[in-house]
Amino acid sequence: MHDSSLSVRCGVRVAIEIVVDVVRLEEKLIIEAFREAGLDVTIVNLKNTPITWSDLSLDASIIRPISMYKAVYTASIRESTGIYTVNNSRSLLVSGDKILTLSVLKKVGIPFPETIIAFSGEAVLSASKIIDFPFVDKPPVGSWGRLVTLVRDIGTLKSIIEHREMMLSQSMKTHLIQRFIESDGKKDIRVLTIGDHVVGAVARIPNDGEWRSNVALGGKTEPYKLDEELEEIVLKTVKEVGGEFMAIDLFVSDGRYLVNEVNGVPEFKGFMKALKINVPKLLAKYVKDKLKK
Known part of the structure; x- marks a missing residue:
């Protein structure tokens, strides 16, 4: 049952948007929970909905895109128009x-584990002389363990360097070389x-x-x-x-x-x-x- 006393402020319904780019189980459960709480919920899917700086009748925006950039940009736009966001753009960026x-x-x-940042293949090879094999190599942006590799030898490392150098984004060309923690x-x-x-x-x-x-x-x-x-x-x-x-x-x-x-x-x-x-x-x-x- 909805608690209407909590979903109305000064006679106005509390309006929440939930911003997504992929609707996972988590997003489905969040949508359901907010609706069960008696809140007016709008789903904004960034795959088919553009975002503008127009003033909206929104009280809060729940930021749930998988893409870090989509999340940061959307939160920033909403914050600029005075909308409360969870999470805010700075925390999403950091x-x-x-x-x-x-x-x-x-x-x-x-x-945190000992970590070295390398912006080129040559720098990665230098880092491998500071942190011994095995170590973890990963880009600064990404989730679900994608492009996160446990590097056990120089041959594997050189293959990773070659692969990542072919990517266009500097983010993907940047390596976090991190001591492997058992x-x-x-x-x-x-x-x-x-x-x-x-x-x-x-x-x-x-x-x-x-x-x-x-x-x-x-x-x-x-x-x-x-x-x-x-x-x-x-x-x-x-x-x-x-x-x-x-x-x-x-x-x-x-x-x-x-x-x-x-x-x-x-x-x-x-x-x-x-x-x-x-x-x-x-x-x-x-x-x-x-x-x-």
Whole structure:
């Protein structure tokens, strides 16, 4: 049943748009949760809908494109017309670019794996003399583990360089050379936050024959018990990145947490399955409460 008292402000319905480019399970659940909360929901699919700077009768825009650039640009346009966005454009930009993410973390002393940035094949070869094989090579922008490679030898590295040099985008020609972390228990940790609240944490375990733990690649999830150190690192990360609905991925190395990546358009189906927490319902409540203030 809809709670009409929460969906009306001064006699006007609260209007929410949910911006997508691909409608995944997460987007379907978010749409359903916001409608069940009694909010007027419009779906904007960037595949067939252009975006303008026109003034709209919108109270909030939930930014859910998979493409980092589409997400950042749409949030920026909406913010310029006074619309509240989740997440905001700065947090989407910082979390969507791994170099920007690590730079923000470094500034405030949040630990992350040793990483070198190389802008050319020659620089990549020089980096390989600083961080020993095996190491991880990945571009600064991307999700689902795409173009993320565990490099075990110089032959593989040269093939990666050759492949990436053929790409037109400088982003794809840029390499993050990162020390490979054999995370304790061969799993990493994903923590989900809404506002300044930690919703919960799961351990992500790689599928057989796969070293990456992404759920999109078949990784499994199980509940992970939050502790004070983990919660402190996560909330400090979220504060610096500036998002309101975030996922923080961490390694555990020798009992120490290292932040790996931050996601400003988080997937959460594996999280929900492991913890039995209705994430979209919590997000809808959070946004409604923000709009009432």
